[in-house]
Amino acid sequence: MKVSQRLDSIAMSGIRKMFDMASPDSINLGLGEPDLSPPRKAIDGMTLAAENGLNKYGPTAGIPELREAVAKKYSAYWSGLKGKNVMITPSGSSALLEVAMTIIDPGDNILVPSPGFVIYGPHAKLAGGTFTEYRMSGPGFQPDIDDIQSKIGKNTTAIVINNPSNPTGSVLDEETHKALLDIAQDKDLMIVADEVYDSFIYEGKHNSFLPYLDRSIVVGGFSKMMAVTGWRMGFLMAGDDMMDALIKMQYHLCASPNMPAMYGALAAMPDIESYLNDARAIFRRRRDLIVRRINEIEGMHIEPPKGAFYAFPEYDLDIKSADLAMELIKNGLVCTPGSAFGSYGEGHLRFSYAADEEKISKGMDILASVYTKLRKERR
Ligand SMILES: Cc1ncc(COP(=O)(O)O)c(C=O)c1O
Numbered sequence: 001m002k003v004s005q006r007l008d009s010i011a012m013s014g015i016r017k018m019f020d021m022a023s024p025d026s027i028n029l030g031l032g033e034p035d036l037s038p039p040r041k042a043i044d045g046m047t048l049a050a051e052n053g054l055n056k057y058g059p060t061a062g063i064p065e066l067r068e069a070v071a072k073k074y075s076a077y078w079s080g081l082k083g084k085n086v087m088i089t090p091s092g093s094s095a096l097l098e099v100a101m102t103i104i105d106p107g108d109n110i111l112v113p114s115p116g117f118v119i120y121g122p123h124a125k126l127a128g129g130t131f132t133e134y135r136m137s138g139p140g141f142q143p144d145i146d147d148i149q150s151k152i153g154k155n156t157t158a159i160v161i162n163n164p165s166n167p168t169g170s171v172l173d174e175e176t177h178k179a180l181l182d183i184a185q186d187k188d189l190m191i192v193a194d195e196v197y198d199s200f201i202y203e204g205k206h207n208s209f210l211p212y213l214d215r216s217i218v219v220g221g222f223s224k225m226m227a228v229t230g231w232r233m234g235f236l237m238a239g240d241d242m243m244d245a246l247i248k249m250q251y252h253l254c255a256s257p258n259m260p261a262m263y264g265a266l267a268a269m270p271d272i273e274s275y276l277n278d279a280r281a282i283f284r285r286r287r288d289l290i291v292r293r294i295n296e297i298e299g300m301h302i303e304p305p306k307g308a309f310y311a312f313p314e315y316d317l318d319i320k321s322a323d324l325a326m327e328l329i330k331n332g333l334v335c336t337p338g339s340a341f342g343s344y345g346e347g348h349l350r351f352s353y354a355a356d357e358e359k360i361s362k363g364m365d366i367l368a369s370v371y372t373k374l375r376k377e378r379r
Contacts, residue, residue, distance in 0.1 A: 045267025062088025092221030114342030141170035169305025
């Protein structure tokens with residue numbers, strides 16, 4: 001049977017491929033999935049909703065109480081945010097696809113970060129457009145403003161910014177945030193800001209695009225915030241003028257998001273900051289551990305990432321990241337090759353530290369012994 005050319009033109013995610021190859025007893029630092037338990041109130045809230053018969057379709061944009069609760073939390077970044085500017089979605093991933101389907105026409109080109117999260121480019125293609133990678137550069141992996149400017153063409157309509165970033169863990173600095181806004185203004189571009197890791201910043205502050213909803217759409221998620229990746233719950237935030245179009249898109253995608261899960265997220269929202277304070281302390285300790293262990297390996301280097309839960313070290317051997325990752329998998333450690341995150345990701349590996357300290361330590365033992373052995377053989 002026929003598969004559409006749009007779908008045929010994109011590859012399966014490299015992250016999933018590695019995950020599928022892992023043996024059940026290997027140390028998995030491949031997937032960005034917090035191992036923490038969700039807030040108790042989230043589970044109770046979801047269960048109670050299902051028991052009370054809230055198992056039917058709901059409002060397309062999500063239940064108003066949750067839209068309001070998200071607006072209240074995110075008004076920390078922009079006090080003007082209202083519930084009507086929030087749409088609950090069936091995951092951050094689907095929010096991003098909905099945005100692509102809503103703003104991209106055939107012939108449009110969008111700029112996506114590289115190294116960057118794997119779905120932005122394919123989403124552009126699924127929507128009938130094209131994409132161009134821009135470089136994340138320097139030790140702090142900031143969007144390279146010169147590179148971006150050189151890649152803006154007459155068909156460029158939007159720029160995707162992921163802050164904090166997967167896979168680099170970088171957090172957008174104030175100067176680059178301003179430069180991006182200036183470019184968007186000058187060239188009349190939309191900004192798609194993927195801010196699903198905003199709750200996980202260990203140093204510095206979050207420079208959100210929420211105050212600029214006149215030309216931005218901001219995507220957020222419950223997956224990482226509440227450690228509920230399996231619930232498939234996210235949200236997006238947009239200005240009044242875009243919201244109707246996005247709701248129309250969501251109607252055609254799913255009619256309405258998961259009702260019991262929305263009530264679960266709602267129940268957890270009032271206490272979420274204390275849950276997140278604890279989660280941040282845990283991830284920060286793990287980050288410090290993995291950074292220390294990586295920097296102890298001769299030939300590997302990482303600057304401490306300021307956000308998300310990924311370590312993206314560089315290494316000095318002349319070996320493709322996919323081959324190095326394969327060597328690690330054979331020795332019982334799953335990670336993701338930098339090349340899975342675009343053409344500027346080569347020469348790096350990504351380790352998720354959303355796993356406990358024992359797993360991280362064991363994983364780093366394997367990394368140290370495999371890399372040191374390879375280095376002896378090859379030098
Ligand atoms: C940068 C980024 N954006 C969006 C997502 C999507 O998350 P979800 O679909 O679970 O909300 C992920 C998941 O790993 C991610 O890393």
